[in-house]
Amino acid sequence: xxxxESGGGLVQTGGSLRLSCAASGMIFSSHHMGWYRQAPxxxxxxxxxxxxxxxxxxxxxxxxxxxxxxxxxxxxVYLQMNSLKPEDTATYYCNAxxxxxxxxxxxxxxxxxx
Numbered sequence: 591x592x593x594x595e596s597g598g599g600l601v602q603t604g605g606s607l608r609l610s611c612a613a614s615g616m617i618f619s620s621h622h623m624g625w626y627r628q629a630p631x632x633x634x635x636x637x638x639x640x641x642x643x644x645x646x647x648x649x650x651x652x653x654x655x656x657x658x659x660x661x662x663x664x665x666x667v668y669l670q671m672n673s674l675k676p677e678d679t680a681t682y683y684c685n686a687x688x689x690x691x692x693x694x695x696x697x698x699x700x701x702x703x704x
Contacts, residue, residue, distance in 0.1 A: 591613070591614070591615040591616045591686065591693045592613070592614045592615050593611055593612070593613050593684045593685075593686060593693055593694065593695035593696075594611065594612045594614075594695060594696075595609060595610065595611045595682065595683070595684050595695045595696065595697060595698040596609070596610050596611075596612075596698060597609040597610050597698060598681075598682060598698030598699045598700045599699075599700070599701070600701045600703065601674055601700070601701070601702055601703070602702070602703050603674065603675060603676060603702055603703065603704050604673060604674065605674050605702070606670070606671060606672045606673075606674065607671045607674065607700060608668060608669070608670050608671070609625065609668065609669040609671065609682055609684075609698060609700075610666055610667075610668055611623070611625075611666060611667045611668075611669075611684030611695055612664070612665060612666050613665045613666065613667070613684075613686060614665065616686060616688075616693070618660075618662055618665035618686075619642060619662040620642055620688055621642060621686045621687060621688045622639060622640070622641045622642055622686075622687045622688070623639065623640050623658075623660055623667040623684070623685065623686055623687075624636065624637075624638065624639035624640070624658075624684070624685040624686075624687065625637040625638050625639075625658060625667075625669045625682055625683070625684060625685070626682070626683045626685055627678075627680035627681065627682045627683065627700075628680055628681050628683070628697075629677075629679060629680040629681075630680075632680075634683065635649065636649055637649055637652055637656065637658075637669065637682070638652060638656055638657075638658035638669060639658065640658045640659065640660050640667065644660070646658055651677075652671075652678075655671065655672050655673045655674075656669060656670065656671050656672070657669070657670040657672075658670075667684060669682065671700070674700075674702045675702060676702045676703070676704045677702075678700060678702050679700060679701050679702050680699075680700060681697040681698065681699050681700070682697060682698050682699075682700055683695055683696075683697045
């Protein structure tokens with residue numbers, strides 16, 4: 591299983607980014623997918639998840655600003671991030687989960703300047 595994130599970068603406060611996570615080596619449509627983030631000197635925290643059936647869940651701090659979606663035909667999960675804040679600065683990780691199995695990507699760095 592391989593998860594490859596892309597789309598991170600430097601953006602100003604109030605800007606937008608779209609992260610992508612391309613999966614391979616697994617039956618993508620069967621997996622629950624998620625985005626997590628880890629800021630410097632902090633623990634990894636959940637940002638958003640989307641089930642194999644398309645149900646979504648968001649952390650309170652991103653509700654109304656971020657949108658998670660998936661394209662099973664492309665084996666890709668997305669995170670549309672709008673109204674970005676400096677506190678959103680972190681490395682964002684893609685996660686794939688199926689039963690007892692959990693896989694992680696290498697992360698993509700997002701920096702929001704004030």
